[in-house]
Amino acid sequence: VxxxxxxxxxxxxxxxxxxxxxxxxxxxxxxxxxxxxxxxxxxxxxxxxxxxxxxxxxxxxxxxxxxxxxxxxxxxxxxxxxxxxxxxxxxxxxxxxxxxxxxxxxxxxxxxxxxxxxxxxxxxxxxxxxxxxxxxxxxxxxxxxxxxxxxxxxxxxxxxxxxxxxxxxxxxxxxxxxxxxxxxxxxxxxxxxxxxxxxxxxxxxxAMTEEYAAYGQAVVDNAKTLADTLMSCGLRLVSGGTDNHLMLVDVTAVDLGGKKAEAVLDACGITVNMNMIPFDQRKPMDPSGIRIGTPALTTRGMGGDEMKRIGQWIYNALSDSDNTSLHESIRTEIREMVQAFPVPAAAESPATVA
CATH class of the missing domain: 3.40.640.10 (Type I PLP-dependent aspartate aminotransferase-like (Major domain))
Known part of the structure; x- marks a missing residue:
């Protein structure tokens, strides 16, 4: 011990x-x-x-x-x-x-x-x-x-x-x-x-390996690409972007609160969490924003092209928030995409770095 x-x-x-x-x-x-x-x-x-x-x-x-x-x-x-x-x-x-x-x-x-x-x-x-x-x-x-x-x-x-x-x-x-x-x-x-x-x-x-350093850079690169995609669609990001792995998106631009935005994206197969944004005028249990991060997507091997697709899916779903057939269509497309990016399996020799 x-x-x-x-x-x-x-x-x-x-x-x-x-x-x-x-x-x-x-x-x-x-x-x-x-x-x-x-x-x-x-x-x-x-x-x-x-x-x-x-x-x-x-x-x-x-x-x-x-x-x-x-x-x-x-x-x-x-x-x-x-x-x-x-x-x-x-x-x-x-x-x-x-x-x-x-x-x-x-x-x-x-x-x-x-x-x-x-x-x-x-x-x-x-x-x-x-x-x-x-x-x-x-x-x-x-x-x-x-x-x-x-x-x-x-x-x-x-x-x-x-x-x-x-x-x-x-x-x-x-x-x-x-x-x-x-x-x-x-x-x-x-x-x-x-x-x-x-x-x-x-x-x-x-975390001391070169592979991990490359992963960290990919996390940030993916976050910037996803953030740029969302902003190009017309969504406002807190501070105008990101330097790290996460971003805060103001969803009031598409006439939503964070609570409904979270539920809509969940129905599409996209996991985010509702989150307050600075100087929020809405209540904490239904704030103005959602928080999105890229580490899990990056771990699965996704890159810039996938971030652009995901950003477009997010905007499409939020801007048509009551269109359940659209949400199901996005969910189907996501299922198809992730087949190429499976969750990493446990290594056959997990103690090799010990």
Whole structure:
């Protein structure tokens, strides 16, 4: 058991260039909770991205433990270009003097400048935590800039762009490791799930290969092609495009809310999720947008031509949202297309990279 965990730790450190790592968290949310317990007291002030503008539940939502235990002050994005509003972030940091600044997002389609957050944290005497759950795989592939040189703590899931098991990871400076370890176990959870830790070790090894770097680039290339296709059809994308694996699409341009758009696309065989967009005028349970990502499509081997077809299908379905015969026709076309891109089967020798 200890050997497997040590291998996973060493590989995480090598992959991301981290000083220290804990591979036991069962999820990204638990990783975040453990970091908070490591550096905060109840009631301490924290700066985090507003959930309605791309943040995560654990970045201070009032119903989440983060918002209930700590005094989160939310920053957001610029109202015009929908990119992080650093003028606002600096102003809030100087005004509230947070003990911790949280960077990272769950629905932000642009690259995050971690060095800028580090400058602000240093100015006000705050520690910096980066939640890179959504784009960790792009960091591993050296496509997105890494937060590791700048942050006191870096948390992530391992199942999104990292393409590993559903789980979590914490990396930190050596000086913080003792408290992080204590606040993972026994602070937030009991025994580790060693089969998942073993899977993480495999995941980290795969992410160090040239093949994985090519996959990461293909994910971003596919996202840009899909985004361009949707915009050429007349749909508006938050921030005008994407730098990473995801995009936020404003579906009000076709007189829909996110809830119906999600259902329409599901009927066509296209899985997305409804999502709020910055400064949304609609309610959270039926917001103005949908969130779309390309990692799964890319894993199946799809490329630019398929992204163009998918983008056109999405627009056609949404712009004729009550036409069930059209939706069934699209579903049939999708079934035919995916025959050439089967879900990758388990390797005959899955431990070859171990």
């Amino acid at each position: 200890d050997v497997v965990e040590s291998i996973a730790i060493d590989r995480a450190k090598e992959l991301f260039g981290a000083e220290a790592a804990n591979v036991q968290p069962h999820s990204g949310s638990q990783a975040n909770a453990a970091v908070y317990l490591s550096c905060l007291e109840v009631g301490d002030t924290v700066l985090g991205l507003d959930l309605a503008q791309g943040g995560h539940l654990t970045h201070g939502m009032k119903l989440n433990m983060s918002g209930r235990l700590y005094n989160f002050v939310n920053y957001g994005v610029d109202e015009v270009n929908h990119r992080l509003d650093f003028d606002q972030i600096v102003k809030l940091a100087r005004e509230h003097k947070p003990k911790l600044i949280v960077a990272g997002a769950s629905a932000y389609p642009r690259e995050i400048p971690h060095d800028r957050f580090k400058e602000i944290a240093d100015e006000v005497g705050a520690k910096l935590m980066v939640d890179m759950a959504h784009y960790a795989g792009l960091v591993a592939a050296k496509i997105h800039n890494s937060p590791v040189p700048y942050a006191d703590y870096v948390t992530t899931t391992t199942h999104k762009t990292l393409r590993g098991p559903r789980s979590g990871l914490i990396m930190c400076k050596d000086e913080h490791l003792k408290l992080v370890n204590r606040n993972v176990f026994p602070g937030t959870q009991g025994g580790p799930l060693m089969h998942v830790v073993a899977a993480k070790a495999i995941c980290f090894a795969e």
